[in-house]
Amino acid sequence: MALENLTNKPLVEAIFEIRWYTEQPPFIGGDPNTQLILGRLFDRINENYPIYEQLPFASIPEQMAEGIVKHRFKSEKGWPLVQLGNGILTVNDTENYIWQDFKKRIIDVVDNLYIVHPSKDKFRPRYLILKYIDAIDLDLKENEFYEFLKNKMKIELNFSPLLFEKTLVTNNPIQLDLQFAFPAENPKGIVNFRIVKGQKFDNQRNLASDALIWETTIQSTDPDIPEIPSNLDKWLENAHSVCHNWFFTLVDGDLLRRFE
Structure with missing residues (x-):
């Protein structure tokens, strides 16, 4: 039996997270690709995640914000959603989670992240994480x-x-x-x-x-x-x-x- 077939499943949240190495130019701080990725990625995924939110951490300087999500793209119903920050992207879902749908969304978003990354030859993941909270x-x-x-x-x-x-x-x-x-x-x-x-x-x-x-x-x-x-x-x-x-x-x- 699959988790998504449980009528009263105890799932609070399913989370996929990818982190990648960022470029840190001297004297400036922060990855110069972050803002480019933000705009380009939203253009490619806004059909499924049309609602953009700037998160409270968005005001943190880029050189201090590696690994912190600062931007959120939500579906019409609010979930599932995608979050982005300096060197980090997450895909999140909750009670309507179905594994095959969740996996498809992850692959689609990560494919688009790779496409829009300005330095594909330097795109190198640091962490892959799959987490379930029940x-x-x-x-x-x-x-x-x-x-x-x-x-x-x-x-x-x-x-x-x-x-x-x-x-x-x-x-x-x-x-x-x-x-x-x-x-x-x-x-x-x-x-x-x-x-x-x-x-x-x-x-x-x-x-x-x-x-x-x-x-x-x-x-x-x-x-x-x-x-x-x-x-x-x-x-x-x-x-x-x-x-x-x-x-x-x-x-x-x-x-x-x-x-x-």
Whole structure:
């Protein structure tokens, strides 16, 4: 079963990110190609992303803004969207995400980025990232949190009872932030997994609720990045396969039935 076929999928956001090496001319600062890319890229993708927004970080000088998104191109419905900055481009989608559509959009935008880049011979990616952020509501009492992780997500987390006995400390975390990094072979890179106890905001009800949030990210860095844009499709499929398998392995059982 594909993630996009889940009726009640917990997806908050799907994010693709590409970063590339920028040119830094002496005494001036900033990549001279950035403004050219902005105008040329918008001309090529505005049929699908006709709404332009300048983000708050747009006022930051270019020499200080590498890797920061400063411009946003939105579709008529708001999502999906594309973001651009000095040496960085992202493609983002949310609850209407479907993998094949998302992949097609990524390839199309990156193809156009390569076309409009004034120095194609110097276009050299630094990072490729595919990230999924998922969240579910939590309403758990003392000790139920650890049982939830163990029984619902196959994650065992234990503290010695001696830490809490006779110390007036309750063994029910009000905050949790765990992060792990694992080497990956296909695609070559790193899988980052982060799980956080925080809050999820419901835009429709304008209401925040306690939530368990997890991020699954696969990242490849130079020199493990294949030739772009020609081999991006294969990298995306391999990266998605890893994230897909992690998601369904984590939620298999009661949670998956809740999402169906």
